[in-house]
Amino acid sequence: MIPPSFEYHAPGSLADAIGLLKQHGDEAKILSGGHSLVPLMKMRFAAPAHIVDINDIPGLDYLKEEGGHLRIGALVREADLEASAVIAAKFPLILDATKLIADPQVRNRATIAGNLAHGDPANDHPAVMLALDAELVIEGSGGERVVPITKFFVDTFETALASDEVLKEVRIPIPPAKSGGAYFKLERRVGDFAIVGVAAQVSLDGAGNIQSAGIGLTNVGPMPIKAEAAEASLAGKAPNDATLQQAGQLAADASKPVTDNRAPEDYKRAMVKELTIRALRRAVSRAEGGN
Amino acid sequence: MSTVNVTVTVNGVERSAEVEPRTLLVYFLRDHLRLTGTHIGCDTSNCGACTVMLDGKIIKSCTLFAVQANGKSVKTVEGLAENGKLHPIQEGFKEEHGLQCGFCTPGMMLSALELLQKNPHPSEDEIRWGISGNLCRCTGYQNIVKAIQYAADKMAKGEA
Ligand SMILES: Cc1cc2nc3c(=O)[nH]c(=O)nc-3n(C[C@H](O)[C@H](O)[C@H](O)COP(=O)(O)OP(=O)(O)OC[C@H]3O[C@@H](n4cnc5c(N)ncnc54)[C@H](O)[C@@H]3O)c2cc1C
Ligand code: FES
Numbered sequence: 001m002i003p004p005s006f007e008y009h010a011p012g013s014l015a016d017a018i019g020l021l022k023q024h025g026d027e028a029k030i031l032s033g034g035h036s037l038v039p040l041m042k043m044r045f046a047a048p049a050h051i052v053d054i055n056d057i058p059g060l061d062y063l064k065e066e067g068g069h070l071r072i073g074a075l076v077r078e079a080d081l082e083a084s085a086v087i088a089a090k091f092p093l094i095l096d097a098t099k100l101i102a103d104p105q106v107r108n109r110a111t112i113a114g115n116l117a118h119g120d121p122a123n124d125h126p127a128v129m130l131a132l133d134a135e136l137v138i139e140g141s142g143g144e145r146v147v148p149i150t151k152f153f154v155d156t157f158e159t160a161l162a163s164d165e166v167l168k169e170v171r172i173p174i175p176p177a178k179s180g181g182a183y184f185k186l187e188r189r190v191g192d193f194a195i196v197g198v199a200a201q202v203s204l205d206g207a208g209n210i211q212s213a214g215i216g217l218t219n220v221g222p223m224p225i226k227a228e229a230a231e232a233s234l235a236g237k238a239p240n241d242a243t244l245q246q247a248g249q250l251a252a253d254a255s256k257p258v259t260d261n262r263a264p265e266d267y268k269r270a271m272v273k274e275l276t277i278r279a280l281r282r283a284v285s286r287a288e289g290g291n
Numbered sequence: 292m293s294t295v296n297v298t299v300t301v302n303g304v305e306r307s308a309e310v311e312p313r314t315l316l317v318y319f320l321r322d323h324l325r326l327t328g329t330h331i332g333c334d335t336s337n338c339g340a341c342t343v344m345l346d347g348k349i350i351k352s353c354t355l356f357a358v359q360a361n362g363k364s365v366k367t368v369e370g371l372a373e374n375g376k377l378h379p380i381q382e383g384f385k386e387e388h389g390l391q392c393g394f395c396t397p398g399m400m401l402s403a404l405e406l407l408q409k410n411p412h413p414s415e416d417e418i419r420w421g422i423s424g425n426l427c428r429c430t431g432y433q434n435i436v437k438a439i440q441y442a443a444d445k446m447a448k449g450e451a
């Protein structure tokens with residue numbers, strides 16, 4: 001399949017990229033990993049007249065801990081996350097999710113920023129970032145702004161990004177001691193998009209009770225979902241079966257799945273409950289120092 | 292339609308062609324450079340038949356524009372053998388019957404190459420994860436795994 005024609009730009013700086021986006025408005029699209037955009041272009045779901053390839057912009061591939069945050073630059077690929085020592089040590093939730101995204105070839109190209117910017121509720125990072133309370137650093141012709149992840153997803157394939165803005169950095173608070181996370185993804189075959197995915201992150205207090213919890217849901221609604229009632233139900237509680245069961249039920253209640261070629265709606269809702277319980281159980285076990 | 296000049300070092304040799312920006316790398320390799328070892332299977336980023344290495348990392352060449360490879364280096368299946376001698380991975384596929392129709396094989400071998408470069412002694416499980424982006428409709432994967440194990444052993448002996 002041959003994508004529609006376009007004019008190609010490979011700016012050497014973020015400022016030049018933003019200039020091109022401003023100049024061409026809705027006619028332009030950013031190209032990063034290309035693993036959502038190029039397939040869409042081949043199928044004629046997207047036909048941008050201008051492609052602004054940001055892959056050659058230096059200084060956007062950093063992954064570092066700074067000022068109590070993990071800062072992930074726009075050109076960090078899934079494979080970089082997979083290989084990162086900080087991710088392995090402090091963000092098992094991200095590592096779980098990354099390993100289950102597509103396959104090695106795709107992970108060598110696909111970026112976490114593109115995964116979020118695409119606004120696809122079937123993608124895995126949105127739920128992960130909702131569970132981790134990430135912030136997104138966005139730069140456009142009007143300057144820089146920081147948007148909390150809860151304000152980023154606007155509709156299916158629609159985000160808070162304006163046409164002249166670049167998602168420059170994903171910023172995640174470093175979890176306190178005694179924290180853990182896990183991602184559970186039900187898929188038809190390895191590397192496929194989720195039938196249902198659940199991201200869970202917990203922090204325990206000195207007594208081993210849950211201090212705070214984050215829960216994000218993948219592919220069970222028109223947008224990625226933060227299961228807020230389930231999160232709130234866990235605060236201050238001992239992480240026993242009754243507590244986790246209740247959170248699982250609240251997460252299932254928050255989901256809005258539809259029947260499709262992956263699975264019927266009631267099955268998906270039941271799986272949200274079960275995967276929430278499993279993800280929380282593993283998150284708690286990791287917070288306690290286990291696996 | 293406007294075209295751009297794209298120069299890529301393919302298997303160590305600098306190659307150039309005038310192409311439209313929308314030309315995908317796999318068509319650049321096959322149609323413009325006549326290197327038809329790299330196959331097109333699904334054309335939808337799923338099957339891995341088009342796998343090549345770009346600056347040492349495996350990618351799906353049906354999902355990258357040729358112009359994005361400008362100034363970079365690409366390795367294809369044609370670059371595996373050296374001086375008429377099969378690469379240990381090629382030898383493994385031959386010895387262990389790692390192919391039937393052979394359509395998936397070029398991509399499969401490039402994925403095996405990255406895997407063995409990163410992890411010279413992979414377990415069976417690691418091999419299966421390493422080739423999880425490559426579909427084979429013939430072999431059932433069993434002999435592909437054996438072929439990669441053969442190559443790993445052979446390459447380890449070469450090191451020693
Ligand atoms: C076979 C296959 C399987 C896959 N399986 C999964 C899976 O299991 N889970 C999953 O989560 N994803 C999956 N994906 C999607 C993959 O992770 C995509 O790469 C990802 O969704 C988009 O990231 P990208 O860097 O490739 O972005 P691109 O495709 O380059 O861009 C996607 C969109 O975001 C915009 N954009 C990109 N970067 C920026 C930026 N920095 N600022 C502003 N806008 C930007 C683009 O303009 C475009 O509209 C799969 C893809 C394939 C081909
Ligand atoms: S042809 Fe490229 S992945 Fe199938």
Ligand code: FES
Pocket residue numbers: 389390391392393394395396426427428429430
């Ligand atoms: S040998 Fe036929 S597809 Fe793999």
